Amino acid sequence: MRPRRDRGKVRRIHGDLRLANVCLLDGRPTLFDAIEFSDALTCIDMLYDIASLLADLHHRGSGLLANIFFNRYFDIIADADNLSVLPLMLSIRAATWAYGLAGSAARHRDAAESAAFASSARSMLELASALLSKSVPRLVAVGGFGGSRKSAVVEQIAADLRPVPGARILRSDLARHAVTGIALDDRLSADAYRPEIADRTYETIRDQAGAVLQAGHSVVVDASFFYPRHRHIFRALADATHVPFVGIWLGRAPDMLPAPVHRDVRDWPAVAAEDPSDAIAAVRKLLGFAA
Numbered sequence: 001m002r003p004r005r006d007r008g009k010v011r012r013i014h015g016d017l018r019l020a021n022v023c024l025l026d027g028r029p030t031l032f033d034a035i036e037f038s039d040a041l042t043c044i045d046m047l048y049d050i051a052s053l054l055a056d057l058h059h060r061g062s063g064l065l066a067n068i069f070f071n072r073y074f075d076i077i078a079d080a081d082n083l084s085v086l087p088l089m090l091s092i093r094a095a096t097w098a099y100g101l102a103g104s105a106a107r108h109r110d111a112a113e114s115a116a117f118a119s120s121a122r123s124m125l126e127l128a129s130a131l132l133s134k135s136v137p138r139l140v141a142v143g144g145f146g147g148s149r150k151s152a153v154v155e156q157i158a159a160d161l162r163p164v165p166g167a168r169i170l171r172s173d174l175a176r177h178a179v180t181g182i183a184l185d186d187r188l189s190a191d192a193y194r195p196e197i198a199d200r201t202y203e204t205i206r207d208q209a210g211a212v213l214q215a216g217h218s219v220v221v222d223a224s225f226f227y228p229r230h231r232h233i234f235r236a237l238a239d240a241t242h243v244p245f246v247g248i249w250l251g252r253a254p255d256m257l258p259a260p261v262h263r264d265v266r267d268w269p270a271v272a273a274e275d276p277s278d279a280i281a282a283v284r285k286l287l288g289f290a291a
Helices: 002-006 046-059 063-076 080-107 111-130 150-160 172-180 195-214 228-241 276-286
Strands: 010-012 022-025 028-031 043-045 139-144 168-171 219-222 245-250
Touching (some): 046 063, 046 080, 063 150, 063 168, 080 111, 139 150, 139 228, 150 219, 150 276, 168 172, 172 195, 228 245
Parallel strands (some): 139 219, 139 245, 168 219
Antiparallel strands (some): 010 043
């Protein structure tokens, strides 16, 4: 954590970033009620600030929203190399809330309200302990043509993976913008899809995935994976980092695909479903999750 401080990751920020301090203002999520009375409470690690909101969302059963927020944040803030500190920060946030809730339970004279606060304190303390449990990260690669509803499937699967708040999603579209130096808001030209650019895009994702896996977090790669060479580098990465790997093809069955795609994609289970929820259920089964 000291190197993070030295790189400017400790700064004055909100300090109490939880759902109670976020509102919709003119249709946009807006933060309010930041801590203003103590630099010691607001000059903190940036990850410790977002850990508060992530723990709150997870405790309320909104793991999918927590994962979406987690990924949007890291899409913008290149900070994934230090994800190994996040479980500790999440646990400290949860334990602190458990302490506060227990105090509220002790102060309330109304028996029902006191019991409700005590129950919340217990569940938050259980979460704080669970967040420190070791979990084996996984590498999941999801390929397919446009229109195969990859995004919905990828987001749900990422939210299911451990550790909390789920897997880091690495999308080829975002990596392609980075490789070509084109802003995310600008459209990519045909030149951005040249073979050499594609190779650099997949190599960039591989390097990012390797850093996240080394930090102990799971990764879901969302890309087309048309060609064998792009599929092979992620199986090789999983072997090199000693993590479980699953490659999944969404859409048409392998024997119906064009020759360059068909070759070796049979190693990846194919999921063809008209409804995204059916595809999600099928992929969850492939990954060994409970129905």
